[in-house]
Amino acid sequence: MKGVFKLRHLTLPDPSLLPQLNRDIESRITSLNESHIELVNKAWMFGGDGPSYRTIKHLISHYPTGCITDDQGQPVCWMLLYDYCAMGMMYTLPEHRGQGLAKALVISMSRRLHAQGYPVYGFVEEGNSVSYSLFRELGFTDDPQYRAGWYQFMSKLAGGGLDGKLFCCKL
Ligand SMILES: CC(C)(COP(=O)(O)OP(=O)(O)OC[C@H]1O[C@@H](n2cnc3c(N)ncnc32)[C@H](O)[C@@H]1OP(=O)(O)O)[C@@H](O)C(=O)NCCC(=O)NCCS
Secondary structure, eight states, X not given: OOEXXXXXXXXXXXXGGOOOOOHHHHTTEEOOOGGGHXXXXXXSTTOSSHHHHHHXXXXXXXXXXXXXXXXXXXXXXXXXXXXXXXXXXXXXXXXXXXXXXXXXXXXXXXXXXXXXXXXXXXXXXTTOHHHHHHHHHTTOBOOTTEEEEEEEEEETXXXXXXEEEEEEXXX
C-alpha cells in the first residue's frame, strides 16, 4: 500500500441555487481532448505514471470534461468526471488562480449533470481548505461524520504501477 487519503464527500442538494456564470469565463469553457492527457496526468496528485495516464485517457475519451483555455487555446483550468460520476481532478495553473475559473467549471458541470438527471457530487481531500470552501460557497454540503477513503497501492494489473480504490466510512 502506498497511502490512504481521507476525503470529504460533498453533494449539491439544490442545483437551482447555483450562482450565474460570468459570461466572459463561460465563453471560454470547452472540453479536454486526448492531446491534454499528459498535462492532466502531471498535475493530478495521484498521477504522473502509466496507469494514471491510462485512467485519464479513459475518462477524457468516455466522460464529460470541462476546461477553460487562454488566448492561445491552451488549458489553464480543468475538471474531469470519474466513471462513478463524481467531479474530480480539478486543477488551475498557479498563475491563473483566484480568478473564479474553477468555480465556473464546477457551476457549469453541476448544471449539466443535474439537467441530465445525474447526482451532483465530488470528493475533496481533508485539509484542502481552498477546494472545500470553493464547493461550500457554491451550496455543496457534507456530513461531518462521514468520510470517504482513497487508498493507493502497487498493482500487477496496473503493470507494476499505482492503482487506487475508493471506500466509505462513518467516523
Ligand atoms: C483548488 C483550485 C482548483 C481552485 O482553483 P481557482 O481557479 O483558483 O479557484 P477560483 O478562482 O474559482 O476560486 C474559488 C475560491 O477558492 C478560494 N481561493 C482561490 N484561490 C485562493 C488562494 N490562493 N488562497 C485562498 N483561497 C483561494 C477563494 O475562496 C475563491 O472563492 P472567491 O471567488 O469567493 O474568492 C486550485 O487552487 C488548484 O488547482 N489547487 C491544486 C489542485 C487541487 O487542490 N485541486 C482540487 C482537488 S479536489
